[in-house]
Amino acid sequence: MEVRVENGGSYEVGKSGWGKSLPVPSIQEIVINHGVKEQILEKIKAAVAAFFELPFQEKKKYAKAENETEGYGQNFVVSEHQKLDWSDMIYLLTLPSQNRNFKFWPLFTREASEEYSREMQKIAEELQANFSVLMGLKRDGLKRLQGGELKQGIRKNYYPICSRPDLVLGCSPHSDGTSFTLLLQDDDVPGLQIKHNEAWVPVKPIPNSLVVNIGDATEIQSNGMYKSIEHRAIINEKKPRISIATFLFPDDEQEIGPVETMIDDQNHPKLYRNIKHVDYVREMFSRKMEGKAHSTQFMKLHDK
Ligand SMILES: O=C(O)CCC(=O)C(=O)O
Numbered sequence: 017m018e019v020r021v022e023n024g025g026s027y028e029v030g031k032s033g034w035g036k037s038l039p040v041p042s043i044q045e046i047v048i049n050h051g052v053k054e055q056i057l058e059k060i061k062a063a064v065a066a067f068f069e070l071p072f073q074e075k076k077k078y079a080k081a082e083n084e085t086e087g088y089g090q091n092f093v094v095s096e097h098q099k100l101d102w103s104d105m106i107y108l109l110t111l112p113s114q115n116r117n118f119k120f121w122p123l124f125t126r127e128a129s130e131e132y133s134r135e136m137q138k139i140a141e142e143l144q145a146n147f148s149v150l151m152g153l154k155r156d157g158l159k160r161l162q163g164g165e166l167k168q169g170i171r172k173n174y175y176p177i178c179s180r181p182d183l184v185l186g187c188s189p190h191s192d193g194t195s196f197t198l199l200l201q202d203d204d205v206p207g208l209q210i211k212h213n214e215a216w217v218p219v220k221p222i223p224n225s226l227v228v229n230i231g232d233a234t235e236i237q238s239n240g241m242y243k244s245i246e247h248r249a250i251i252n253e254k255k256p257r258i259s260i261a262t263f264l265f266p267d268d269e270q271e272i273g274p275v276e277t278m279i280d281d282q283n284h285p286k287l288y289r290n291i292k293h294v295d296y297v298r299e300m301f302s303r304k305m306e307g308k309a310h311s312t313q314f315m316k317l318h319d320k
């Protein structure tokens with residue numbers, strides 16, 4: 017099976033837009049004509065590669081504090097007996113810009129990260145407007161519910177080579193606890209896989225494309241119509257791999273729950289409870305990444 021590719025339409029709403037290209041229930045989208053200059057994508061990839069190639073001592077200067085998510089180092093580590101992902105990563109909160117914590121931003125990556133963050137936000141706004149329309153709201157519907165812009169965080173992943181790739185995973189199975197995620201993959205080295213009909217399906221990299229992964233908040237807000245996508249990353253024996261995940265998510269204080277337009281008592285009863293986004297995230301980070309059922313299941317009103 018090939019993951020569906022929609023040439024661009026995507027965020028030119030109403031033309032070949034999301035209404036058409038997102039099957040219901042959606043699995044995943046790949047956006048090609050996103051309008052971001054190749055040069056900006058190349059620049060961020062080069063900056064990320066340069067960062068991860070630094071000696072450990074240098075990278076450690078950006079280390080995250082225990083119990084914090086921002087900075088260099090692994091998240092979702094809940095026990096010292098846990099098998100860790102075969103990866104290196106740095107996570108930064110990028111928007112709103114007043115929340116930027118520059119002590120975690122390596123100076124030589126700053127310009128590339130700022131530029132990239134700005135471009136991703138333009139796409140995110142357009143996607144959010146499209147999701148609003150798909151959920152029966154006006155274009156600004158989700159943004160209003162949201163009380164403003166989506167927040168943005170960027171996680172840069174580096175997967176070193178491993179002589180026994182069959183024994184490790186780069187990124188354990190999970191769905192993102194976001195509204196949605198824009199993923200820039202390495203052009204040459206495959207690694208991303210999505211779960212579809214109980215099988216792992218590779219998502220072949222298409223140069224300069226962005227993969228849109230639906231996150232848990234959208235699943236909940238759409239009352240289960242647009243399901244978050246379970247995914248993982250595998251390791252390559254010969255080449256290291258880079259990926260850059262831009263997470264778009266609601267404000268901490270925002271309550272997320274199925275939007276009114278997606279509920280109808282007869283055919284589409286409310287399936288998920290409401291929760292403050294910050295509580296959702298707290299719950300998510302207290303667990304290991306163990307697949308998707310783990311993430312949205314606890315939000316279901318009825319256990320099925
Ligand atoms: O490296 C990948 O392709 C996936 C990364 C990912 O899922 C994440 O950072 O949330």
Ligand SMILES: [Fe+2]
Pocket residue numbers: 190191192247261
């Ligand atoms: Fe992910």
